[in-house]
Structure formats: structure tokens, C-alpha cells
Amino acid sequence: MAAAIALIFFYAPLDEDGLNQKIFYFHVPIAFTAYACFGWGGWKALRHLWKRDEGADLESYVAIHLGVIFGALTLVTGSIWARFRWGHWWEWKEDQLVLFLVLFLFYCAYFMLRYSLPPGPQRANMSAVYALFGVALIPVSVLAIRLSQRFIHPVAFNEHGTNMAASQFFTFCVALAAMLTLAATMYSIELAGKRLDARLRELREALQ
Amino acid sequence: MSTEGKYVAAAYLVVFVVLLAYVLIIALKLQRLAQEVAELVELAQKKQRDPERKAVAVG
Numbered sequence: 001m002a003a004a005i006a007l008i009f010f011y012a013p014l015d016e017d018g019l020n021q022k023i024f025y026f027h028v029p030i031a032f033t034a035y036a037c038f039g040w041g042g043w044k045a046l047r048h049l050w051k052r053d054e055g056a057d058l059e060s061y062v063a064i065h066l067g068v069i070f071g072a073l074t075l076v077t078g079s080i081w082a083r084f085r086w087g088h089w090w091e092w093k094e095d096q097l098v099l100f101l102v103l104f105l106f107y108c109a110y111f112m113l114r115y116s117l118p119p120g121p122q123r124a125n126m127s128a129v130y131a132l133f134g135v136a137l138i139p140v141s142v143l144a145i146r147l148s149q150r151f152i153h154p155v156a157f158n159e160h161g162t163n164m165a166a167s168q169f170f171t172f173c174v175a176l177a178a179m180l181t182l183a184a185t186m187y188s189i190e191l192a193g194k195r196l197d198a199r200l201r202e203l204r205e206a207l208q
Numbered sequence: 209m210s211t212e213g214k215y216v217a218a219a220y221l222v223v224f225v226v227l228l229a230y231v232l233i234i235a236l237k238l239q240r241l242a243q244e245v246a247e248l249v250e251l252a253q254k255k256q257r258d259p260e261r262k263a264v265a266v267g
Contacts, residue, residue, distance in 0.1 A: 019213055019216055020215060023215070026219065026223060027219070030223070069226065076222050077219045080215050080219040083215065084211070189234055196241055200245065203248055207248060207251050
């Protein structure tokens with residue numbers, strides 16, 4: 001993460017967007033990480049329904065929880081960028097923004113569904129089915145900018161490759177790797193904490 | 209600092225604050241788990257020292 005920040009501020013050149021472009025190196029990797037977390041949550045939900053993997057439900061829940069955190073950061077950093085670039089915090093006519101918001105709210109509702117049911121196989125199954133439905137929204141959200149007729153939102157990647165200099169692309173890749181590593185670390189720590197919590201509960205019940 | 213610089217600083221600050229809050233929440237949770245482990249160890253030791261006594265009729 002330190003290397004990514006150093007590259008962003010001391011190596012990557014400024015483009016026509018000026019200093020504001022520095023937000024891109026955090027905003028886009030955070031958005032990609034949110035997609036990755038939702039995708040991983042969907043994969044674990046599928047494993048739960050298909051193979052009945054023990055613990056897949058908890059893994060799916062933790063991944064979606066992280067996806068929501070990264071999703072919220074995507075919306076906030078994007079809004080800060082837009083406020084300077086477009087002069088307002090949000091653009092309702094921009095398909096990609098609205099679809100990302102829909103995806104984010106869809107996964108926020110996942111927690112409402114999950115905690116409205118008592119713990120057990122029913123809750124795990126319902127949560128897994130819901131998480132899988134959300135996965136369908138990910139490609140729609142990613143491809144929305146290509147489907148859209150309006151191109152207010154900048155396009156960093158298109159069919160011809162990247163719309164940036166090699167040094168900018170290198171910095172972006174390092175920032176993306178840093179963000180994915182951070183998410184993987186958070187995932188492992190949160191999952192270990194939740195598993196330990198469950199084990200301790202079992203132990204307390206056995207001792208009392 | 210320029211207006212542009214303020215927006216960039218705000219964006220990075222938001223990410224930093226959210227991550228810091230997450231780390232603090234996890235740290236508090238770990239503290240609670242450590243406390244719970246200590247309680248359970250104490251409970252297990254107590255059970256080991258003082259096994260259940262059978263009820264004996266007196267009088």
C-alpha cells in the first residue's frame with residue numbers, strides 16, 4: 001500500500017484532469033475490489049448450495065460484508081471526484097453510477113434478509129440464493145459504460161486497451177494489487193475472528 | 209492548498225478513516241475474544257479442581 005501511495009504521488013504523471021486524477025488510482029481499484037468481493041461472495045454461496053461446503057455460508061457473508069465496505073468507499077471517492085470534475089456530487093443520468101448504486105443497495109439488503117431469519121440452514125440457504133442473484137448485476141454494472149450512450153464517466157479501459165500512459169497503468173496495477181491484498185487480509189482476519197467466536201460459543205456451552 | 213488538492217486529500221482521508229475504523233472494530237473484537245478465552249480457561253480450571261460432587265443425604 002505504501003508503494004502504491006508513493007507511486008501515485010511521486011511517479012505517475014498528471015494528465016488533463018490535473019491533481020484530481022490522483023483519486024482515480026484509489027477509486028477504480030476500490031471499485032474492482034468491491035466487485036471481486038461480491039463475486040467471491042457469490043462463488044462461496046454457490047459452493048454452499050452446490051457442494052454444501054462447511055463454512056461456505058460464513059465465507060460468503062464475510063466477502064459480501066467487505067464488498068459493501070469497498071462499495072461505500074467507491075461511491076464516496078467517486079462523488080468527491082465528481083464534485084470537482086462535474087460540479088455536483090451525483091449524476092442520475094449516468095448508467096454506471098446508478099447501476100453501481102443498485103448493486104450496492106442490493107447487497108446492503110442482503111444483511112436485512114440474513115438477520116431477519118433465525119440462524120440455521122434456512123438462513124444459510126436463503127442468503128446464498130440472494131447472494132447469487134446479486135452476482136448477475138456485476139457484469140451489468142461493469143459493462144454499463146459500454147452500453148451507455150452517454151460518456152460522462154471517463155473510460156480507462158476499452159477494446160483498444162488502456163487509455164493511459166504506461167507509467168500511469170503501472171501505478172494503477174500496483175494500486176489494484178495493493179487494494180486486493182488489503183481486502184484479502186481483511187477477509188482472512190474477519191473470517192478467523194468469526195470462526196473463533198463460533199468455537200468459543202460452542203466451548204462455553206460445553207463447559208456450562 | 210488548491211481546491212483540487214483539498215478534494216484529493218478528502219478522498220484519501222475518507223479511505224483512511226474507514227480503514228482505521230475497521231481496524232479499531234476488529235481490535236475491539238479481538239480484545240473481547242481474548243477476554244472470553246481467559247474466562248473459559250478459568251471456568252475449565254475451576255471444573256477440573258472442583259469436580260461435581262454427588263449429593264449425599266445428611267441428618
